[in-house]
Amino acid sequence: MKFTPLFAALAIATAASTPAFAAAPLAGTNAPGFYRVMLGDFEVTALSDGTVDLPFDKLLHEPADVTKKALARNYQSVPTEASVNAFLVNTGAKLILVDTGAGGLFGPTLGKVLANIKASGYQPEQIDEIYLTHLHPDHVGGLAANSQLVFPNAVVRADQRDTDFWLSQANLDKAPADSKGFFQGAMASLTPYAAAQHLKPFSGDTELAPGVRATSSYGHTPGHTIYTFESKAKKLVLVGDLIHVAAVQLAHPEVTIGFDSDPKAALASRTKVFQALSREGALVGAAHLSFPGLGHLRVDGKGYDWLPVSYSQLR
Numbered sequence: 559m560k561f562t563p564l565f566a567a568l569a570i571a572t573a574a575s576t577p578a579f580a581a582a583p584l585a586g587t588n589a590p591g592f593y594r595v596m597l598g599d600f601e602v603t604a605l606s607d608g609t610v611d612l613p614f615d616k617l618l619h620e621p622a623d624v625t626k627k628a629l630a631r632n633y634q635s636v637p638t639e640a641s642v643n644a645f646l647v648n649t650g651a652k653l654i655l656v657d658t659g660a661g662g663l664f665g666p667t668l669g670k671v672l673a674n675i676k677a678s679g680y681q682p683e684q685i686d687e688i689y690l691t692h693l694h695p696d697h698v699g700g701l702a703a704n705s706q707l708v709f710p711n712a713v714v715r716a717d718q719r720d721t722d723f724w725l726s727q728a729n730l731d732k733a734p735a736d737s738k739g740f741f742q743g744a745m746a747s748l749t750p751y752a753a754a755q756h757l758k759p760f761s762g763d764t765e766l767a768p769g770v771r772a773t774s775s776y777g778h779t780p781g782h783t784i785y786t787f788e789s790k791a792k793k794l795v796l797v798g799d800l801i802h803v804a805a806v807q808l809a810h811p812e813v814t815i816g817f818d819s820d821p822k823a824a825l826a827s828r829t830k831v832f833q834a835l836s837r838e839g840a841l842v843g844a845a846h847l848s849f850p851g852l853g854h855l856r857v858d859g860k861g862y863d864w865l866p867v868s869y870s871q872l873r
């Protein structure tokens with residue numbers, strides 16, 4: 559009993575020295591959306607455009623309950639928070655942006671590529687060339703804002719099949735109401751570059767710069783294209799929309815998605831490219847795998863494992 563006053567004094571002292579019983583407000587944001595790796599002498603920066611919730615149970619061409627089970631096994635549910643990624647490659651000779659995110663075309667959770675380019679240490683005026691995997695809004699929307707070029711010095715490259723298809727007024731006119739927005743988004747994004755003579759389509763497999771080439775992977779869209787960067791025997795392949803849902807399409811690469819213009823051709827392209835990538839051990843960059851969307855594909859039975867890149871401090 560005689561110790562009681564001492565305990566009481568200690569209790570008061572302890573309470574007084576505890577600095578913050580009141581909760582700090584949640585910070586509520588993530589790290590800036592860029593992630594950098596080296597590829598030989600090339601510097602590769604993955605850029606987050608943000609994320610968007612998508613109903614993959616309705617979008618994938620397989621029964622909804624099968625999709626939901628696969629997502630649940632991967633600790634995901636529907637709608638699923640999906641990444642939208644773009645990539646910036648500094649070859650030393652050129653600064654090349656591959657895809658541009660959605661800009662203002664796909665809702666308020668996307669459109670962060672420009673801010674993340676700046677956060678990563680570059681300015682939009684420095685970008686020399688922009689290569690588009692295809693002309694869907696989440697890949698082209700970042701090109702223009704209010705009909706002005708966001709990248710005033712950049713030449714925009716894309717496969718002629720995609721520019722012919724998505725920039726056609728006749729195709730827009732005959733498109734069903736719910737897909738007219740795809741055409742309008744492509745037109746609003748690319749027309750300012752065409753007017754400035756900054757749009758230069760190519761046809762099929764093309765060498766675009768030293769160590770950089772375009773390879774046709776048609777199907778997701780009529781001109782869908784992947785881009786390969788090579789430096790000092792290291793290879794990176796930016797595969798665009800050859801895959802959307804890791805939880806489903808890695809184990810079951812045969813599952814296609816409603817966004818595919820031609821699902822059969824899209825599947826054939828995925829099969830061909832993924833087999834080559836896993837055989838060669840190339841680094842892969844994907845537009846919709848979880849940010850930064852960089853990793854390797856390894857064959858696992860009839861499907862693949864995805865091995866995300868290890869963190870590097872770039873010393």
Ligand SMILES: [Zn+2]
Nearest residue numbers: 694696799845
């Ligand atoms: Zn996409």
